[in-house]
Amino acid sequence: MNYYKGKNVNIGNDVKIGFGVIIEDDVTIENNVIIDSYTKICNNVYIKKNTYIGSNCIIGEIGINYHTNHQRKKTIIGEKSLIRSYTVIYSENILGDFFETGHRVTIRERSNIACNVRIGTLCDIQGDCEIGEYTRLHSNVHIGKLSNIGKYVWIFPYVILTNDPTPPSDNLKGVTVEDYSVIATGSTILPGITIATNAFVGANTLVSKNVLKGTVVVGNPQVNIGSIEKLNKNGINTYPWMYSFDKGMPWQGIEFDMWMKNNKNN
Amino acid sequence: MNYYKGKNVNIGNDVKIGFGVIIEDDVTIENNVIIDSYTKICNNVYIKKNTYIGSNCIIGEIGINYHTNHQRKKTIIGEKSLIRSYTVIYSENILGDFFETGHRVTIRERSNIACNVRIGTLCDIQGDCEIGEYTRLHSNVHIGKLSNIGKYVWIFPYVILTNDPTPPSDNLKGVTVEDYSVIATGSTILPGITIATNAFVGANTLVSKNVLKGTVVVGNPQVNIGSIEKLNKNGINTYPWMYSFDKGMPWQGIEFDMWMKNNKNN
Amino acid sequence: MNYYKGKNVNIGNDVKIGFGVIIEDDVTIENNVIIDSYTKICNNVYIKKNTYIGSNCIIGEIGINYHTNHQRKKTIIGEKSLIRSYTVIYSENILGDFFETGHRVTIRERSNIACNVRIGTLCDIQGDCEIGEYTRLHSNVHIGKLSNIGKYVWIFPYVILTNDPTPPSDNLKGVTVEDYSVIATGSTILPGITIATNAFVGANTLVSKNVLKGTVVVGNPQVNIGSIEKLNKNGINTYPWMYSFDKGMPWQGIEFDMWMKNNKNN
Numbered sequence: 001m002n003y004y005k006g007k008n009v010n011i012g013n014d015v016k017i018g019f020g021v022i023i024e025d026d027v028t029i030e031n032n033v034i035i036d037s038y039t040k041i042c043n044n045v046y047i048k049k050n051t052y053i054g055s056n057c058i059i060g061e062i063g064i065n066y067h068t069n070h071q072r073k074k075t076i077i078g079e080k081s082l083i084r085s086y087t088v089i090y091s092e093n094i095l096g097d098f099f100e101t102g103h104r105v106t107i108r109e110r111s112n113i114a115c116n117v118r119i120g121t122l123c124d125i126q127g128d129c130e131i132g133e134y135t136r137l138h139s140n141v142h143i144g145k146l147s148n149i150g151k152y153v154w155i156f157p158y159v160i161l162t163n164d165p166t167p168p169s170d171n172l173k174g175v176t177v178e179d180y181s182v183i184a185t186g187s188t189i190l191p192g193i194t195i196a197t198n199a200f201v202g203a204n205t206l207v208s209k210n211v212l213k214g215t216v217v218v219g220n221p222q223v224n225i226g227s228i229e230k231l232n233k234n235g236i237n238t239y240p241w242m243y244s245f246d247k248g249m250p251w252q253g254i255e256f257d258m259w260m261k262n263n264k265n266n
Numbered sequence: 267m268n269y270y271k272g273k274n275v276n277i278g279n280d281v282k283i284g285f286g287v288i289i290e291d292d293v294t295i296e297n298n299v300i301i302d303s304y305t306k307i308c309n310n311v312y313i314k315k316n317t318y319i320g321s322n323c324i325i326g327e328i329g330i331n332y333h334t335n336h337q338r339k340k341t342i343i344g345e346k347s348l349i350r351s352y353t354v355i356y357s358e359n360i361l362g363d364f365f366e367t368g369h370r371v372t373i374r375e376r377s378n379i380a381c382n383v384r385i386g387t388l389c390d391i392q393g394d395c396e397i398g399e400y401t402r403l404h405s406n407v408h409i410g411k412l413s414n415i416g417k418y419v420w421i422f423p424y425v426i427l428t429n430d431p432t433p434p435s436d437n438l439k440g441v442t443v444e445d446y447s448v449i450a451t452g453s454t455i456l457p458g459i460t461i462a463t464n465a466f467v468g469a470n471t472l473v474s475k476n477v478l479k480g481t482v483v484v485g486n487p488q489v490n491i492g493s494i495e496k497l498n499k500n501g502i503n504t505y506p507w508m509y510s511f512d513k514g515m516p517w518q519g520i521e522f523d524m525w526m527k528n529n530k531n532n
Numbered sequence: 533m534n535y536y537k538g539k540n541v542n543i544g545n546d547v548k549i550g551f552g553v554i555i556e557d558d559v560t561i562e563n564n565v566i567i568d569s570y571t572k573i574c575n576n577v578y579i580k581k582n583t584y585i586g587s588n589c590i591i592g593e594i595g596i597n598y599h600t601n602h603q604r605k606k607t608i609i610g611e612k613s614l615i616r617s618y619t620v621i622y623s624e625n626i627l628g629d630f631f632e633t634g635h636r637v638t639i640r641e642r643s644n645i646a647c648n649v650r651i652g653t654l655c656d657i658q659g660d661c662e663i664g665e666y667t668r669l670h671s672n673v674h675i676g677k678l679s680n681i682g683k684y685v686w687i688f689p690y691v692i693l694t695n696d697p698t699p700p701s702d703n704l705k706g707v708t709v710e711d712y713s714v715i716a717t718g719s720t721i722l723p724g725i726t727i728a729t730n731a732f733v734g735a736n737t738l739v740s741k742n743v744l745k746g747t748v749v750v751g752n753p754q755v756n757i758g759s760i761e762k763l764n765k766n767g768i769n770t771y772p773w774m775y776s777f778d779k780g781m782p783w784q785g786i787e788f789d790m791w792m793k794n795n796k797n798n
Contacts, residue, residue, distance in 0.1 A: 019270055020552060020570075022551055022569055037306060038570060040587060055306060056304075058587060086370075086636075088618075104352075104636060106634075106635050106654075124654060124671050126671075136434070139392075140408060154433060156428075156430075158690070160718060164688075166763075167773075168777050169776070185426055185428050186454045188718045219486070231432075238435070239432075285554055286552060304552075304570060321590060322570075351620060352620075369638050370618075370638070406656065406672075420699060422694075423674050423694075424674065424690070424720075451694050452692060452720045469694070469720055469738060504698045504701070507701075513702060
């Protein structure tokens with residue numbers, strides 16, 4: 001296949017590079033990577049082994065500044081990642097191993113995304129964010145700048161994390177979402193809010209007050225309807241979800257409590 | 267123009283193929299089709315006659331599995347279809363004649379979409395769905411897996427059909443939307459809900475209970491405000507909409523009742 | 533770099549054209565323009581000087597009609613514009629100087645967009661719209677056909693301007709948003725509504741009644757909570773926003789009142 005290759009490009013063994021791919025200068029691609037057609041790998045990108053990057057992606061984007069900006073840090077894509085077509089990942093992002101995106105994901109500059117994170121189709125991560133391991137964002141989630149999202153968090157379609165208390169302004173305050181929390185479809189989280197550990201935000205909620213640990217909020221205006229266990233029906237212990245769902249989680253096949261005991265820092 | 271062509275590719279008469287198009291193996295393109303620049307037609311796709319596919323599309327996508335997956339079924343694009351730029355259609359989709367998309371539409375695997383369906387810009391169809399004939403989805407509609415949408419249904423921008431009653435889980439229950447129903451802008455439909463024939467869901471409704479045939483629901487929480495005829499104002503019979511709107515519908519130019527009488531299965 | 537160039541193409545000095553760019557017939561590109569890889573500049577487009585167009589864009593799109601339609605007017609991109617990757621701008625759009633888009637923006641036919649306008653990632657402008665100078669649309673804003681948006685307006689993510697009072701129909705009525713107004717995240721504006729000068733629409737509002745000059749509305753159903761000054765807290769005069777925020781505005785560094793006095797037509 002024909003593709004374009006710049007200077008100082010290091011390509012490992014068993015790498016497959018599709019038709020029309022552009023690889024700019026100072027790029028490293030480890031072993032057994034696949035890069036599909038018409039994708040562009042920009043300057044100073046490092047792609048770890050066993051990763052697949054779909055068609056028409058841009059990895060390490062710097063846009064208009066690319067002729068002048070030479071000081072920026074590396075962009076790193078973790079190993080065994082799966083990046084679907086039309087995704088744009090800006091420069092200076094550090095993405096952990098087993099990273100996965102849907103189609104048309106946009107990730108702006110300077111975010112740290114831990115291992116085993118999935119970000120769904122059409123998500124828009126505005127940059128300067130932290131996302132903890134095993135967190136899942138479903139389709140079309142908007143994460144404002146300065147958001148801080150913990151580990152094992154689930155965010156469902158069309159959720160918006162805002163960041164400007166007095167729009168328009170430059171006094172941004174990011175949202176904090178702590179570990180194990182769930183935010184259901186269509187909810188909007190106002191600037192500076194903290195959603196504490198193991199909380200649940202119902203569908204279409206406008207979250208204007210902090211959400212306490214292990215509680216459920218719904219509605220607009222927001223109402224606290226009690227502890228997470230109140231969501232359980234017919235005597236089935238669905239919540240906290242970690243006890244009823246383990247697919248792809250590190251406690252898969254063992255009990256959550258057992259896994260917790262063995263992993264002090266979770 | 268230069269383009270790439272794989273093995274066992276059958277191309278009909280008067281087919282125009284744009285610059286940089288990639289056609290993989292085992293593809294059939296019938297007469298008078300246009301495929302615009304940089305679009306990729308993947309393995310085992312069949313494109314019927316008189317269809318136009320815009321630039322930068324991916325038809326028959328299978329992503330990471332494309333080197334190993336050889337058992338999957340055909341992807342079929344019906345005749346006289348119009349697929350706009352940046353659309354991704356996965357493998358194993360069967361799309362009827364006169365199919366139309368806006369830009370950046372994503373359609374995951376194994377959906378059956380009948381003839382004369384339109385799907386607007388940025389829609390995200392998550393796969394394993396049924397969509398009946400003449401149904402229209404406006405921009406940025408999210409259709410969760412296992413949704414079942416009837417014929418002559420209208421779904422407006424930013425409507426979300428969810429499917430997980432206890433997120434996160436794998437116990438998905440799709441939404442059912444029956445024939446002739448209308449879902450206005452910004453509404454969210456909770457998992458497993460049925461919206462019966464000829465119902466109307468007002469803008470920004472959170473639909474948490476089944477919607478009865480020929481009724482109108484609005485608000486969060488959802489309120490039933492009566493029969494569809496209550497939407498008529500100033501003595502003008504706008505609803506049911508089939509009596510006031512026929513553009514592009516099979517009863518265009520004849521009366522809806524007359525057409526119904528002549529078509530027992532509508 | 534290799535690219536494709538049609539007939540009657542005029543290219544100025546110091547223009548940089550990326551790999552795989554397609555430039556169709558009757559195109560003018562002024563001095564010092566950069567066009568990045570795989571972008572398509574369609575027939576009859578005029579790009580003014582010092583503009584940057586990112587990768588994988590389509591400028592002057594006419595889709596299926598491109599073989600037959602020769603009467604359409606020019607598409608004009610103003611000088612010093614910045615158009616990010618995957619943006620589609622249809623033919624017959626007139627875009628002012630200093631125009632800026634995020635990624636994956638879609639702008640349909642026949643809109644007039646004044647100078648210094650910014651349109652965020654994933655916005656969908658449906659065509660036949662007016663947008664006044666210095667107006668900013670954040671990510672994922674949907675602007676229905678026939679919308680009329682004034683100057684110095686701020687529209688935040690996932691706001692929807694609708695246009696069909698009796699869906700489905702062809703009797704469209706656009707929304708009007710007057711100068712200096714702010715529409716916060718996730719609000720939906722119903723068809724034909726006017727949001728008067730210097731108004732503020734809170735997050736997640738369903739705007740079903742006209743919004744008066746200098747007032748604040750919130751909620752669903754919509755409630756008027758008083759004049760814009762009521763948003764000020766702790767004795768800080770944040771609103772009207774023109775007195776507290778001037779970044780990128782023509783009154784930057786001078787007082788808003790002073791600037792107003794010197795500019796009768798603002």
